[in-house]
Amino acid sequence: MSSNPQHLSGNEIRTRFLNFYAQRGHQILPSASLVPEDPTVLLTIAGMLPFKPIFLGQRTAEFKRATTSQKCIRTNDIENVGRTKRHQTFFEMLGNFSFGDYFKEQAIAWGWEISTEVFGLPKERLVVSVFEEDDEAYAIWRDQIGVSEARIKRMGADDNFWASGPTGPCGPCSEIYYDFHPELGDDNIDLEDDTRFIEFYNLVFMQYNQDASGNLTPLQNKNIDTGMGLERITQILQQVPNNYETDLIFPIIETAAQVAGIDYHSSDENTKVSLKVIGDHVRSVVHMIADEIRASNVGRGYVLRRLIRRVVRHGRLIGITGEFITQVATTAIALSESAYPNVRQREAAIKAELEREESNFLKTLDRGEKLLADIIEQVKKQGQTVISGESAFTLYDTFGFPLELTQEIAAENHLTVDEDGFNVEMQKQVERAKAAHETIDLTVQGSLDKLAEHIHATEFIGYKQSAATAKVEVLLVDGVSQEEAEAGTDVQVVLDQTPFYAESGGQIGDRGYISGDGILVRVEDVKKESDFFVHFGRIERGTLRVGDHVTAQIDRSCRRRAQANHTATHLLQAALKKFVDEGISQAGSLVSFDRLRFDFNCPRALTAEEIQQVEEQINTWIAEAHSAKIEILPLAEAKARGAVAMFGEKYGDEVRVIDFPGVSMELCGGTHVSNTAEIGVFKIISEAGVASGVRRIEAVSGPAVLDYLNVRDKVVKDLSDRFKVKPEELPERITTLQNELRTAEKQLENLKSQLAIAKSDSLLQTAATVGDHKIIVAQLEGVDPESLKSAAERLLQKIVNGAVVLGSVPEADKVSLVAAFSPEVNKKGLQAGKFIGAIAKICGGGGGGRPNLAQAGGRDAGKLPTALEQAQSELNSALG
Secondary structure: OOOOOOOOOHHHHHHHHHHHHHOOOOEEOOOOOOOOOOOOOOOOOOOOHHHHHHHOOOOOOOOOEEEEEEEEEOOOOHHHOOOOOOOOOEEEEEEEEEEOOOOHHHHHHHHHHHHHHHOOOOHHHEEEEEEOOOHHHHHHHHHHHOOOHHHEEEEOHHHHEEEOOOOEEEEEEEEEEEEOOHHHOOOOOOOOOOOOEEEEEEEEEEEEEEOOOOOEEEEEEEEEEEEEEHHHHHHHHHOOOOHHHOOOOHHHHHHHHHHHOOOOOOOOHHHHHHHHHHHHHHHHHHHHHHOOOOOOOOHHHHHHHHHHHHHHHHHHHOOOOOOOHHHHHHHHHHHHOOOOOHHHHOHHHHHHHHHHHHHHHHHHHHHHHHHHHHHHHHHHHOOOOEEOHHHHHHHHHHHOOOHHHHHHHHHHOOOEEOHHHHHHHHHHHHHHHHHHOOOOOOOOOOHHHHHHHHOOOOEEOOOOOOEEEEEEEEEEEOOEEOOEEOOOOEEEEEEOEEOOOOEEOOEOOOOEEEEEOOEEEEEEEEEEEOOEEEEEEEEEEOOEEOOOEEEEEEOHHHHHHHHHHHHHHHHHHHHHHHHOOOOOOEEEEEEOOOOEEEEEEOOOOOOHHHHHHHHHHHHHHHHOOOEOEEEEEEHHHHHHOOOEOOOOOOOOOEEEEEEEOOOEEEEOOOOOOOEHHHHOOEEEEEEEEEEOOEEEEEEEEOHHHHHHHHHHHHHHHHHHHHHOOOHHHHHHHHHHHHHHHHHHHHHHHHHHHHHHHHHHHHHHHHOEEEOOEEEEEEEOOOOOHHHHHHHHHHHHHHHOOEEEEEEEEEEOOEEEEEEEEOHHHHHOOOOHHHHHHHHHHOOOOEEEEOOOEEEEEEOOHHHHHHHHHHHHHHHHHHHO
């Protein structure tokens, strides 16, 4: 055995791990998307997350053994990225899983074999930990593997007992650590010392079920869930000081350094931190966008936007002033494409999204820099030397300014920043965000999860039947399991089978009734929780009990409307690809009974001609009566045929394909018409932007078009009656009224200006002589900003050489100010723009303009007299 580990590339390590377990009967499964099926988490944050339903017993595993390299994202320790050796937002978790097959002994043996024989880690450099009460694991490590007792550490539940939550599957775990300094000996080994030890492989022995009282009962089927951090094992094998300097990340860092014109190894520590942040975050955003996440201000879209902005900020810190992310992303894509081909396939979309977000944020940063300049000016004016922590945090939180950048600019102005105050504000935000902390909670469904092992998944029969006899399996009131419920109670009902479609893929759940002997439940919505269809409704008659045999009947009229709208979204996507851009993809949808909404990726607004072409094409397809061909196909075959995948959907090995031959073919689990003619007619209501690079079309189809036209017809008739013209004459009549209104507005503006001039002429008598100049500072009541400007210009013409400053309160809580300076005043160093901007701050506002003429505004009318007094004083001082 060599004294040092093998030097392998990150890609080689991934391949060797997967092949090792494949040779031992494990099915290699592809990484799941970063958009999880689990509704309790925003992003895939652990290698086991895709297998959660299997561990809960809600889904039967297709394979007894599996192995994966799962891409993951965690942001709860984002501030540590780049500052420690191993904190990252994006990481890959190598894992092997057993679903009721092999258990502790085999998992430990293979974990040791792959570590020491496949990766060549010297046995004398490895230390293992076990749960303090797990004598079985301790004995396996000592007696079968041959690890000395000095290198087996018993640890408490906080470190070595895995639990998904207060209840549910759980069990002890055992971890393998690498020792960077074995020469320090085996006495007093402290695995918390991360300068000496790194934990790289965690073996979870899922063997118990924990109830609400904390009691543990053995699981009938014991599971193995392991995780080996790819970046950590790569750091060990490549013998580099941290995860960032492995070949998985360092080429990205080098690209960023080249753009900045610096060298990583010779840079100071702060610069290295920024380069590491860029290297890590760019990996994250590339994979997030590849999995069709788009930047926004909510949910996972906010996580993406935040990461992109951190990249831009740290680029600024190392001297990059322009756009650069796409250059760095090119390297990240090249590094990832062999293991994750979708990053190369989605390269254009990834770069387009990054360009938009970076460009928009650079503009935000510019505004932040201007605000910081104002803050610095105010601090100096007040004779202070410290920028408050609150101001620094506002710059950080609103404009993306890192504290370091604010401190750097402050230092250039001989100021400091209240760092303690900043940290107080930061802690307040952390407390506000605690509720959104990322955890893996397998028990969030509460009662359903507790009942999962006693009931079967709901069988959906709604594609072919609109009514069915069913058995009440679960009855919940306010989420709590009940045996019965009476009339007037809001309930959630799970049946053994149902014709009701559950909300999914943008389509809302069916409405209808559950009825039986003296029982009537009105169903208003249906949602899917794991594999259970939950019917939300109110008992209108009788008493409903668990075990009752009932009839489930959907509202056929609502279903027909939903079917028409859902098929219409498929036709809409096909028409957009045909007339606008073949690369258009869905970014979200809503299919309800009365309308449809379709969000799609497009960097520009559609033209009126394009909207008309799309609408006409869809109605042509409807009139041509294309029949639907619905098949269940292997996923690979469906994609090979050209089926379009729907945004946010997850697919198994077999998928449902909705094909209108020659028109549209998509993977979809929703309900659809059997022939396009059933839609009747299609009408686009609106097209607008909803986010950067995302457009939204709202439309109606079928009977909803008649509802829409009836409303429009009523409006037109009402306008015709009011204007006493025929409907076709309405546009001309409205144009005439608009022209008349504009003429009247111009006349009113002229009158206001004349009135302001008349008022201002009386001010000539108040002009004060200061040195060689005339000064007029006054307030005019009720004069609008434009008229105030005209008055100031007229007064300056009258006095020729001097300065005019006028103020007015044109309406409540609004202050208007104007300054007009002659060239001689400008020569004295006074500029109207800067002067009036500073005066306006007294009134809680700001403004500016040219050196000779400028306007400003404010919100505090009560401070206007004070502001004008200050203007008079400053002019006297400067010109006297």
